[in-house]
Amino acid sequence: MFTTPEQFAAANKATVDSLLSVANTALASAERIAALNLNTARSLLEDGVANTKAILGAKDPQEAMAVQAS
Numbered sequence: 001m002f003t004t005p006e007q008f009a010a011a012n013k014a015t016v017d018s019l020l021s022v023a024n025t026a027l028a029s030a031e032r033i034a035a036l037n038l039n040t041a042r043s044l045l046e047d048g049v050a051n052t053k054a055i056l057g058a059k060d061p062q063e064a065m066a067v068q069a070s
Helices: 005-056 061-069
Strands: none
Touching: 005 061
8 A cells, every 4th residue: 555645745734733733732831830830939029028028117026026927
């Protein structure tokens, strides 16, 4: 059984289309993970800054310890 050039080209096109689909799915997933990581880092940084400001705003060491404990 011989394959014609048209059959070979069609098979190659189908393979390339499948690979492009997989690559697009992988890139979309990587983009979502990167966005989640960035949002998490931003949130942690904002929380850290807020906590630091609260501790630095304490009037005495006991208040600083109370803020830090909370």
